[in-house]
Amino acid sequence: TGDFSRGVLDDFVSEYARGRTPNPCVRCNETVKFGALLERGRRAGFDAVATGHYAVSRFERGSWRLFRSADRAKDQSYVLSTLGPDELAFARFPVGERTKATTRALARSIGLRTADKPDSYDICFVPDGDAGGFVERARGGTTRGDIVDAEGSVVGEHRGLHHYTVGQRRGLGLATHEKRFVLELDASSNRVVVGPGELLARGGFEAERVSWIAGPPAPRTETTVQIRAHGEPVGATIERLEAGAARVRFARPQRGVAPGQLAAFYDGDEVLGGGTIANSLR
The missing domain is CATH 2.30.30.280 (Adenine nucleotide alpha hydrolases-like domains)
Structure with missing residues (x-):
């Protein structure tokens, strides 16, 4: 579709061309799954749209909030960290309160053919795993x-x-x-x-396109941050800047801080928000 092409594929190619490492699953969530799909559901008169993401949403303290899944090994709250309360209000995550093994057992018990389908870790539009080759073909060459x-x-x-x-x-x-x-x-x-x-060790990073799920925290907040989909959260201090930006300082230096990747901010199991790493700080 046009939404997928513009919001995911074009962004993927242009980000790599800028020397950054994009996360297409995040852009897909923003523009397709929780953009175009939710809007279509609203127009069709649906009460909500359910997805298979391993995350938990709850209405607490006057707003919708996002939390880690009960299955920490399959938790997908990281890639949902840029959603807002409007999207969460119309979305449901029915498997988020259970483990993947329990979900598979339930699917098997009712005869679903996907019950034992292997997990996929590839980018859906790069089935051969060669992201560089995809970008090269899309750009018509390399430099x-x-x-x-x-x-x-x-x-x-x-x-x-x-x-x-x-x-x-x-x-x-x-x-x-x-x-x-x-x-x-x-x-x-x-x-x-x-x-x-x-x-490779970096003391922090600056983030852009930062959004907060239930409203912005204090201008300077002690919290935890996760910079990879299956990475461990680490202690950090977040300083809110102007124009949807933030400066993050780790409690201890971290390796592999890649511009273009998503940074998700947590308070315990609750997801506070997320943004794109713009540049690393020594």
Whole structure:
């Protein structure tokens, strides 16, 4: 559909071209599942739209709020963290209060053919797992450039920024026995910066397109933040900035802070909101 093409595919390609690592599932939730689909349900006169996300929503303290699933291993509250109270008011998550194993057992008991369907971790429109190849085909080519070390010395050639992400170690094509990781993707100079793993550590990041589910917290808030879909939440201080932005400082340095990825903010099991990582801070 046009919504999927504009909101997900075009964003995916353009973000990679900017040297960022997008999360298409988040954009799909925003524009398709909880955008176009919910709007169609409203126009059709539905009371609500149910999805299979492993998350919990409840009306508490005067507004709709989002919480982690009962199944922590399958919890999907992270990718729903940019939703607002209007979307949550019209959405239902019937499996969020149960584990995936319990859901499968129920599906099996009533003869659903999807009861034992394997979990999918691939991007739905990149079935071969080659995100870089998808972007290259969509853009009609690639622009090669230098791979440099932390001091700026050229150590190799990259195949296009869209083939790399912060924290990547494999597939760099460097003739060295030392472990090198992608530290930064510099779109302005078309360079991939690499170095030892200890240089991946970052003290925080700035986020853009930040939204708060039940209203913004205090201007400066101690909370936890999750920067990967299945990552562990870590202690952090969030400072709200103007124009839907925020500055986040970790309680201890973290590795693999990739611009373009989603950051979700939590207070215990409750999701406070989320935003896109714009840049990392040392």
